Amino acid sequence: MMEEIQWSDEYGYVRDNKVYLRGFLGYPDRQIGEVKQSVEASVKYFRDRFETATQKVNELHELVNEAQNKGSYLMKLLHLRQYLIEFDGLGDYPALLDRLDKLEAELRTTIVHNRGRNLEIKRALLQEAEALADSTDWKETSEKFKELKAKWIKTGAVDKEHEEIESQFDAIVNGFFDRRKAYFEQKNEISRRRVSRYEDLVKQAMYLKDSTDLDVTASKFKRLQEQWKKVGKVPKAMAGTTWEDFKKANDVFFERYKKAKGQSGTYVKRVDPKKLAQEKLTKEAEELLQSSDITHASERAKQLLMEWKNVGVNPKFQDRQLSDRFRAACDKIFEMNYLMRVVKRKNFFFDKKPLVDQLQIKISVMSDLIRKDKMELDTYEGNVDGMNMLNKSQTMDKMVVSKLNVQKRKISVKELLLNQFKAELAAIKSR
Incomplete structure (x- = not known):
């Protein structure tokens, strides 16, 4: 025989000292607690709990209203809905869920709009990435790709039907950094071979420096100096003391040579190969100023800047006049190139x-x-x-x-x- 209901209203009831929530929206009645002290105290407790659920819905509305990226709260809303369905409290759940349904509709509309805007932004970022994909200006382009990646992440998702844009962007970014990695690995390998060559020349110079066959050895040292100039630049960290050791061996031998020959001057005048390289770059830059193809001249000037940097002259020993000439020539080329782009855009x-x-x-x-x-x-x-x-x-x-x-x-x-x-x-x- 069913126990008599001890308390009841539109949201729930107490029967057999158990508190029940009435079914709603197709969900059946379910027990949410038991009477501990009195029916009145238990009913009040579960009504107060419902107020807690109501507050959570109010808080979500406030967060959405204040947020710039409103669509990011959709998952929070879905979790809150499930939380309400399983929540133990007495109150008007259909009203709360109706509020969530309306808010969800607003959020999904916002998401559709945002994802359309996100797609436009990401297409523009993809075009920027494509324009940089083949660049060999490793340092500057790396920074640009990092900026693009940060903007890409910040932009947000697009609709699933356009998700291939994500893999397209990643492929371009990863492709660039893979090429950069391969370039520097190859460059390091070249540097290692050059260091090995420098070390071999140092060994030869150290072997020859004490030779007593002065004339023959002087010619050999001259050939070593010519070979040294042709080896190429290596990073300072890899070069070590090779240049100092090579120079010391030359100095030791030619000091003995001068004394033996009674000469006050140096037998072989050593010209800094780095300065010769810079003079060559400066001459080419100044010749580019006369080029009729300023766009090509500008691209070549960028390469010359990299080559100048790779020469690696210590700032303390830099020929300032030569450096100023080179920089001035490159600057004029770049400014002329920019001017002509503006001019031709305005005057067809x-x-x-x-x-x-x-x-x-x-x-x-x-x-x-x-x-x-x-x-x-x-x-x-x-x-x-x-x-x-x-x-x-x-x-x-x-x-x-x-x-x-x-x-x-x-x-x-x-x-x-x-x-x-x-x-x-x-x-x-x-x-």
């Missing part, structure tokens, strides 16, 4: 115009570029001054100083080119 038939018109266009565009660069420099310097006012004891960051100097150098180069165009125009008009 530039190449067909008379020389006077071409010079006037160059002068106009270059003047505008200088004006914009100076405005940018003034803004940046103002920001730096503001930072220094806030903390006068703090020294200016090296990167800030470097950026300012680069901007000033760009303006200086542009002004040199502008004056050159004006002089050419004046010369034509004076004929």
